[in-house]
Amino acid sequence: MTLPVVPARILIVEDTPTNIQTLSAILKQEGYLISVAINGRQAVDVIDRVKPDLVLMDVMMPEMDGYEACRIIKSRAEWKDLPIIFLTAKTEVADIVRGFELGAVDYVGKPFNAHELLARVNTHLTIARLHKENTRLLLNILPAPIAEQLKRRDGIIAERYEDVSVLFADIVGFTPRSAAMSPSEIVGLLNLIFSRFDALVEKHGLEKIKTIGDAYMVAGGLPDPQPGHLERIVALALDMQAAAVELSPQTGELQLRIGIHTGSAVAGVIGIKKFIYDVWGDTVNTASRIESHGLPGRVQVSEEVYERIRDSFVCTPRGPVELKGKGAVPVFLVERELPSV
Secondary structure (H helix, E strand, O other): OOOOOOOOEEEEEOOOHHHHHHHHHHHHHOOOEEEEEOOHHHHHHHHHHHOOOEEEEOOOOOOOOHHHHHHHHHOOHHHOOOOEEEEEOOOOHHHHHHHHHOOOOEEEEOOOOHHHHHHHHHHHHHHHHHHHHHHHHHHHHOOHHHHHHHHHOOOOOEEEEEEEEEEEEEEOOHHHHHOOOOHHHHHHHHHHHHHHHHHHHHHOOOEEEEEEOOEEEEEEOOOOOOOOHHHHHHHHHHHHHHHHHHHHHHHOOOOEEEEEEEEEEEEEEEOOOOOEEEEEOHHHHHHHHHHHOOOOOEEEEEHHHHHHHOOOEEEEEEEEEEEOOOEEEEEEEEEEEOOOO
C-alpha cells in the first residue's frame, strides 16, 4: 500500500498583514500547509508545535528580528537542518552575508516575484527531503554518533573501548532447513525473525552490529560508553529466546544458541563503498565461540560475564567447555532475571 504524500508545512514569519495574506494565498494554491508567526520571538516559541518543513522569515520585525530568531532556531540540534529563507527588503550585501552566516539557505528580496519564490521554496524543500532520506539511510547502517563523525570529517573512524559486551545468536539447524526452502522463503523467514530482534535491541538501548547469514551480532557499551550495558545485553538475550518461542507458530520450531562475553574491543567504520560499523578483538572472538559451543534454546555466558551479573540474574554453571585458542573455559547458563529490589 502506498502511503499518502503529506503536504509540506511552511512557517511564515512576517509582521505585515498584507504580506501574510499574499504569501499564504500563493503557497496554499500550490498545496502547502501554512502556519504564521508575527515576529521572531513567536516563531521561536511555536516552532516545536507547528514543526515546519521550511521557514519564510522577514528580518525587520518588532520584539525579535529575523536574524536573532534564525540564530536561536539554528542553535537547537533538532532544527539545525531546517531550511530558512529570508524574505526581506534588506538586500545589501552585508545583510545577505549575515543571513547566510546565521544559517539561512536563501535570500529573497522584497518586492518578490511569486514564480521565483515558489521555485526557491520547492528547491529547498526538495534538498531538505533528500537530506532527511540520506540521513535515515545512513542511520540504518551506522550508529548515530558514528554517522555524525562521518559527515563532519574524512579519514579512519576507529576507537578502542575498554568495557563492551558482545552477543552472538545463531539459529540452530538453519543450514539443512534452508536447503528445502526457496530463496524468497529463506529471506522472508530471516526478515521476520531479525525484525523482531531489531525491535528488542532498540528497546534495550543496544547496538546491532550485523547479521551474517543466520547469525545475529549485538554490542553494548559503544559507540557511547554506557553503564549497565552488560545487564541489558543479557536481558536482551532472554527476550530473544522468548521471541523465538513466540515466533515458532509462524516459523516452525525455532531455537537459538546465544553466547555473550565482555571485555575490551576496537570498533570503527571499514570500507568506502557499502561501509559498515564493525567490532574486532579477542572479546568478539570469544563471544562467537561461546555461542557456537552453546546449547539450543539457552543463553550461555563466560565467567567474566557471570561475575558481573550474578546479583541480577540466576545462572547455572555448565562446567568448562573447550574453546579454540582458549582451552577449557568455565561457562554459565542464564536462567532468568532476578526481580529488582
